[in-house]
Amino acid sequence: MALLEVQEIRRSFGGLVAVNRVSFAVQPGQIKAIIGPNGAGKTTLFNIISGLLKADSGQIRLRDRAISGFKPHQIVAAGIARTFQNPSLFYRMSVLENVMVGRHSRTRWEFAGCCLRLPGQPTEERFIRETARSQLDFLGLASLAAAPAGALSFGQRRMVELARALATEPELLLLDEPASGLNPKEKEQLGEQIRRIRERGVTVLLVEHDMTMVMDLSDDILVLHNGEVIAEGPPATIQSNPEVVTVYLGGEFRPAEEVELARLTSRL
């Protein structure tokens, strides 16, 4: 059974149809990428899946459980976490505290219990701290734990956001352009981390523009154009798909991508 099933999702803004009857599935343990020119509807799709936007029509099912219309915090509780295009850390807190916030949906002490420090609350608090630390350790960020989030470099912020998302214990991780703004070495490290995350049992769905990374990393690719699915399949199939090539080389894509794709397709 598919982990995530997106069925006939449609969303428009005023007169503009951003997502037009998009359907696809994500299998457990996969790394799946969504690619497409800017304005193809990728971030809108992410926002719909993660509950920030409501779809006009269509359904989303997680392990055959309908989650369309869920609020963001309910989506997290159900097992989907996401990162944002621009790292959205809580800048007035430390790195460790940011990741601790990620534990929120898996912990339960509320106002009264926390005020009075009822039995069990301090223990849970310790547990939150330890789990958060282990997430940082997993991604090699342990040395940053006490640093204020605002003092980090861009690449570091990206990684901390990843740690924070992982702290929610997701089954499915949505990554919104995780490689943008990173230098080649950082991109390589990112790819490594994503593979390690998959090995841990987390399914990954990512939006990305870096073609090399996408082709290297993903098991499956979904191509969106003008809000519609124009191709879906493993990297080899996508690379040889004439429509995909036309769309990319048709001048709607950024020059760097055009060169890359031309280089990739010339391998055929």
Place this chain on the structure above:
Amino acid sequence: MKKAEDRRQNQECGTEPRFQTSDFRLQTFRTLLPFALFALALVALQLGLRAAGREYCLTQLTMSLYYAIVVIGLCLVMGYAGQVSLGHGAFFAIGGYTAAVLTTHDFTRYGTSGWAAGMKAAHVLTARDDLYGNPILTASPGAAFCAAMLVTLAIAGLIGYPALRLKGHYLAMATLGFGLIINKIVVGTALFGAADGINGVPEWRLAPGLTVSGRSALRVENYYLAGGLVLALLVLLRNLILSRVGRALQAIHDREAAAGAMGINTAAYKLRAFVLSALLAAMAGVFFTHYTGGIGPSEASAFKSVRYVALAASGGMASLWGVTGMSTLLNYLSLRGLFGSYDNAVFGALLILIVSIAPEGPLKPLGQWLRKPFARSAVERRLEHGAA
């Protein structure tokens, strides 16, 4: 040699607690220090005033402490959850007026029913003499307190639910409008004493030896009661802020969308913080009313609500201690008449000045300078609290 190196490195990463068990006592000392200092300051003030023969100043100090409770609650809502409220004077008034009405209204009409007898036995209703010596049947202060809390809970929930979905300006206007509605209702209704307010509110006997009352013989006792209440509140709220809930509130303030993406039910938390702060304001109102023996419509005025915001801002919106200190000090000066007829203008000007020049509160730079010898950041303090 290597082991010590490793340990220090681990300490810096936060994977090992900064202080070993032998330092545990030092850490506990550091945590309790501010509270101990506060208690000490309370005692020192009282003894000092007695020595100077000016113990009557305690009255205004006690009132300032009760006002400070409102501002501390506002600190939670504005400094942590990041939601502005320009109507908190209304909640203070709702608490105070509910208590005042119930403890001064004569229920003798219903006195003969079996119901009433049962209520008398349960200490919900009490028979007493009013200001003029006539026997009347009123609610007991304890029951009135409970009623006031319930009424505030209902109203805060009702207003908060739709209001907190609004942003910035709109929330400010909505709370201001709400405050003004309460003000107009209170001024315009005979039941609430119209422009004169309600007088003759009885004392409240909490326990043998502890009575909320304005009698000069009980002045010292009431001062410590108010101070103790503030202290207890500070302990509870500090625990809250350093916990999962506190982090959630700060996350909502910092970046609401990301907070939601982390599984925080932002709407619910904002509402709960708002309702909690409303309950605190109402509680302060009830105690204040029994202490001063009455309440008037000025407590629900926009001036008062703005004053609370000014005090929260001047204490450094998110600093519980700063807020307590500034609030008590400035209210005390105001009650002593220092600002004369410019009272409201002073708070308005204060608000403008603070927010223009030092939006995080003027005490922060001062506090940082004072704290240099102890050299711990807020972040480090929070990390330590969890390790305790």
Place this chain on the structure above:
Amino acid sequence: MENTSLALQYLLSGVTKGSIYAVVAIGFNLIYSATGVLNFAQGEFVMLGGMVAITLAHYAPLPVAVAGAVVIVALLGGLLEVAFFRKLRRHSVLHLIIITIGLSIVLQEAALHLWDEKVRSLPYFTGNEVSSVKILGAAISPQVLWVLGTVAVMVISLQVFLKYTLPGRAMRACSSNPDAAMLAGINIPNMRTLSFALSAALGALAGCVISPITMTHYEMGAPLAIKGFAAAILGGLGNPMGAVAGGLLVGVLEAFAVSKLPAAYNDVAAFAVLLLVLFVRPHGLFGRPGGESVREH
């Protein structure tokens, strides 16, 4: 016949008050469009206009006094923008709101100390308190016609100014796309100051013309600000004609509510309208839903 003439009285009273709310609402809109700030001190401009004019009227004929008041209050409005908002662009919305609230309080108290708590008024522009004109069977004071006329002229002039004059068009450009406006050479900070000054001028004139009917006193600013804001929201923030419609609607609603409620609850009706609009339809009657700027979700 009795009932219709009574209803007509209420209607006219509502329209009169409502036109003042409309002016305050327009002032809100002007400043909001140009600066993104909701100016809580808007009502104080109205109050100050009346107060200053009353003082000037002791030394000069009425038209001069009114004109002088408008100029003085306009200067004050511009001054406030320069003093407080030019330097504070980087502050969060919350901080700016708080500053305008502080300003409103300070202005109120300043008025209390400069004048006093007594209620005053300008003399009637034509006639006096007992003269009346009959319109459709209802007897109204000629001052009402002055109010309606003045507000109508103000609204029309404003529209003409915004549409057909260079500074007016510059202001519109500034509010719809500040970056492009800047690139086109428009001096954004000056536009903001202009919006404040204009808002203040409109408010002051309204304060003068309404003074004989509702009296002028130092505390009248805050309720006016709330009701004006309710009108602006009702008409949809950012929509100047909507503000006029909103103002009239709030005024009429208030007039009819006054007839049903005890006198002390006069203001409650308008405040309740504000809350209702904010909670139920925050983009107002003529704004477009999708008001992400008002609600969170």
